[in-house]
Amino acid sequence: MIKITLPDGSVREFEKGTTSHQIALSISEGLARNVLAAKVNGQVWDSTRPITTDASLQLLTWNDNEGKETFWHSTAHLMAEALEAIYPGSKFAIGPPVENGFYYDIDFGDKTFSIDEVEKVEKKMMELASTKSDYVRKEVSKVDAIKYFTEKNDPYKLELIDGLQDGSITFYTQGNFTDLCRGPHIPNTGHIKAVKLLRVAGAYWRGDEKNKQLTRIYGISFPKDKELKDYLVLLEEAKKRDHRKLGKELELFTFSEKVGMGLPLWLPKGAALRDKLEQFMRKAQQKAGYLPVVTPHIAQKELYVCSGHYEKYGADSFQPIKTPHEGEEFYLKPMNCPHHCEIYKASPKSYKDLPVRLAEFGTVYRYEQHGELHGLTRVRGFTQDDAHLFCRPDQVKEEFCKVIDLVLYVFKALGFTEYTAQISLRDPENKTKYIGTDENWQIAENAIIESAKEKGLKTVTELGEAAFYGPKLDFMVKDALGRKWQLGTIQVDYNLPERFQLEYTGSDNQKHRPVMIHRAPFGSLERFIAVLIEHCGGNFPLWLTPDQFAILPISEKYNDYANRIKDELAQVDIRGFVDERNEKIGKKIRDNEVKKVPLMLVVGEKEEAENKVAVRQHGKGDVGVFGIDEFIKFVNEIIQNDFKNN
Numbered sequence: 001m002i003k004i005t006l007p008d009g010s011v012r013e014f015e016k017g018t019t020s021h022q023i024a025l026s027i028s029e030g031l032a033r034n035v036l037a038a039k040v041n042g043q044v045w046d047s048t049r050p051i052t053t054d055a056s057l058q059l060l061t062w063n064d065n066e067g068k069e070t071f072w073h074s075t076a077h078l079m080a081e082a083l084e085a086i087y088p089g090s091k092f093a094i095g096p097p098v099e100n101g102f103y104y105d106i107d108f109g110d111k112t113f114s115i116d117e118v119e120k121v122e123k124k125m126m127e128l129a130s131t132k133s134d135y136v137r138k139e140v141s142k143v144d145a146i147k148y149f150t151e152k153n154d155p156y157k158l159e160l161i162d163g164l165q166d167g168s169i170t171f172y173t174q175g176n177f178t179d180l181c182r183g184p185h186i187p188n189t190g191h192i193k194a195v196k197l198l199r200v201a202g203a204y205w206r207g208d209e210k211n212k213q214l215t216r217i218y219g220i221s222f223p224k225d226k227e228l229k230d231y232l233v234l235l236e237e238a239k240k241r242d243h244r245k246l247g248k249e250l251e252l253f254t255f256s257e258k259v260g261m262g263l264p265l266w267l268p269k270g271a272a273l274r275d276k277l278e279q280f281m282r283k284a285q286q287k288a289g290y291l292p293v294v295t296p297h298i299a300q301k302e303l304y305v306c307s308g309h310y311e312k313y314g315a316d317s318f319q320p321i322k323t324p325h326e327g328e329e330f331y332l333k334p335m336n337c338p339h340h341c342e343i344y345k346a347s348p349k350s351y352k353d354l355p356v357r358l359a360e361f362g363t364v365y366r367y368e369q370h371g372e373l374h375g376l377t378r379v380r381g382f383t384q385d386d387a388h389l390f391c392r393p394d395q396v397k398e399e400f401c402k403v404i405d406l407v408l409y410v411f412k413a414l415g416f417t418e419y420t421a422q423i424s425l426r427d428p429e430n431k432t433k434y435i436g437t438d439e440n441w442q443i444a445e446n447a448i449i450e451s452a453k454e455k456g457l458k459t460v461t462e463l464g465e466a467a468f469y470g471p472k473l474d475f476m477v478k479d480a481l482g483r484k485w486q487l488g489t490i491q492v493d494y495n496l497p498e499r500f501q502l503e504y505t506g507s508d509n510q511k512h513r514p515v516m517i518h519r520a521p522f523g524s525l526e527r528f529i530a531v532l533i534e535h536c537g538g539n540f541p542l543w544l545t546p547d548q549f550a551i552l553p554i555s556e557k558y559n560d561y562a563n564r565i566k567d568e569l570a571q572v573d574i575r576g577f578v579d580e581r582n583e584k585i586g587k588k589i590r591d592n593e594v595k596k597v598p599l600m601l602v603v604g605e606k607e608e609a610e611n612k613v614a615v616r617q618h619g620k621g622d623v624g625v626f627g628i629d630e631f632i633k634f635v636n637e638i639i640q641n642d643f644k645n646n
Contacts, residue, residue, distance in 0.1 A: 003054040017050040021187065024059050034061045036186045037070040044070065046137055046184045062223050072097035074135060074174075074185045075125075075192055075221040076104050081177035082124035083217075087111065092179070093156040093205060093214055099484070101220030105203050107156070113215045118197035121217075125195050132190030133175040137183055142166040145180065156205065194228035195221045198235075203371055238481055243533035244375040250538055250595065252529075252546075253376065262373045262380030264526060272546040272575070274383075274525055278361055280413070280544075281385050281522070288406060290359040290387055295339035297363060301329040306499055307338035308435055312468055318367050336362035337493075337518060340388040341500040344514075349504040354514060355391035355399055361525070362386050376530035383525045389517040390502065393443075396515050400451040400473075400490065403519045407475060407488045410521040413643055414532060415541065416487070418478035421457040423448055425471050427464035434468050440494035445471045447492055469495045470518075479535040487528060491518040538596045539618065543639045549576035550597045551613070552588045554604040556580070561608040565601065568628055574635055576601075593618060599635070 001013045004023060014023060020038030024031050024047070038047045039058040044066050047059070060067035076095035079102075083090055087108060095104035106113070140148075142161065148171075149157040157180045161169065172181045174189055186192075197219040205211035222228045239245070247253050252270030259265060266274060282292070298321060304310040310331075320329040333339065340358045349356065363383045372378050391399050411419060425445055426434050434441070448471055452459050466472060472491035476484050493516040496502075506512045522528040532540070542548055549569070551562040562578040569576065576599075579588050585602065592600050601613040613631055617623045626634060 135185035332365035359387035424465035436495040444492035
């Protein structure tokens with residue numbers, strides 16, 4: 001007999017070799033029908049896999065993230081089976097689950113696969129799903145695995161097998177399709193009731209542009225047809241909110257092939273939006289005791305060798321900038337932290353001087369692959385609201401808590417009310433990926449866990465998601481459409497102070513290492529603005545909107561009055577413009593509604609005579625006639641309510 005510990009702490013005994021599905025069946029038939037996979041001793045398994053030792057068990061359904069991932073991974077295999085049936089000779093690379101759905105990279109040979117063909121593939125997938133074929137796991141020797149995929153003439157699988165250890169290789173088969181796969185998978189294809197293939201893209205094998213470009217097919221699936229229909233409605237709304245579309249319509253930013261891919265150009269309105277965000281953060285930082293600094297966009301190679309960034313990013317970064325001086329090399333900075341370490345070192349520090357909080361809106365550069373670039377969410381040059389805190393070990397927890405307060409203040413001001421804090425720790429099974437001692441990592445990880453608990457944050461813990469130099473707390477924000485985004489990060493670092501030999505003189509008159517905390521509430525301005533655009537659909541909070549108002553004269557003879565009002569409002573930092581176009585007032589209103597201008601001030605003979613404005617609010621219509629002082633009060637009340645309600 002084996003002992004199984006369930007999530008509620010209860011322990012039940014079962015025969016050795018009992019499966020998770022059988023355990024679910026012993027609890028309830030309804031539960032068993034919905035079980036997609038199981039977490040056994042913290043690892044996700046097939047629910048049909050026998051358990052042979054005492055174990056902790058969590059049954060996974062569609063309501064669990066790991067359940068969804070297993071479902072989507074299994075659907076990727078189903079799609080591969082359908083593709084192989086329709087296009088014999090296709091060669092398959094990898095087909096993992098992603099945040100929403102799955103993809104598979106395929107080599108169709110000389111054939112070009114287009115989006116027009118997906119309907120045929122979807123139909124075949126549902127036909128295969130209806131057979132309720134079991135997903136069968138089989139352990140295979142390396143020799144047999146090589147033999148199978150050699151006979152199948154699948155070079156991508158053979159290359160993957162080459163990097164695997166004998167004894168760790170498994171195949172999964174459903175219907176007529178067999179794949180090299182670690183698993184896990186759902187019990188059978190019958191769970192898949194609805195499928196939609198969403199888009200077709202190109203992807204280089206193993207992300208290397210030197211390799212062949214494969215066809216990547218993205219899709220999503222659900223256990224109920226209604227869930228797919230709801231998702232497609234959500235997808236249509238997401239298209240309307242796409243920051244690339246709205247960024248163009250609202251004249252915020254653009255891209256130029258001549259400037260280069262992944263390098264955004266901020267237009268006047270977009271620059272104004274950035275500036276307001278920067279002002280907002282600078283004010284909050286100043287209040288919290290941060291000191292502003294500015295560092296160059298390039299630095300000598302030696303700086304990044306010292307920090308470890310060259311070892312980790314050098315091969316994949318922009319290549320060296322050569323100077324006329326032989327052997328001299330500079331790099332575009334991938335991070336601001338090494339520069340801030342050198343600023344800390346510029347003068348001796350006492351324990352009384354700490355903490356030192358250095359803040360910078362620093363632009364950094366990373367060479368992202370062409371296929372990974374996406375609007376503002378994935379670019380090659382981006383500006384971080386970066387800060388580094390240097391403190392004593394006894395100050396770490398307090399400083400970390402203060403940074404959490406700052407992040408939550410930012411979220412509240414911008415209407416992000418749903419978020420989860422992800423505690424990202426080191427992978428204990430692969431410590432070679434990280435720099436620093438076990439002792440320092442343990443201290444840093446405990447500081448994060450305790451601070452998050454003290455602040456009452458809803459947290460999830462992820463192993464292997466830490467930065468190479470330290471553990472971190474990442475804030476996963478849910479937007480208005482229910483999508484999750486990683487915004488804001490706080491990291492504890494005991495390693496860079498060691499690498500840069502940072503010191504302070506303690507109360508014992510001895511030299512000590514400071515602890516370093518990395519922090520960026522926005523993360524990057526580019527990504528943050530992209531998420532904000534999609535979250536609010538381009539309807540920014542009034543305090544942040546580049547043009548808070550448009551003054552609409554009913555004819556040209558009231559342009560002078562309109563401009564006088566604009567100048568008067570500018571004196572109290574209320575921003576806007578006069579729509580002086582020779583158009584009818586109805587068209588002016590419609591056009592400015594499309595541009596999502598929050599407030600439209602209609603002025604004509606009566607308004608000029610009474611020194612007033614007739615006010616329309618975006619999405620609401622007429623809200624009344626105001627004197628200028630009344631309008632200023634009205635605007636300030638909206639701004640105050642935005643902060644209060646959020």
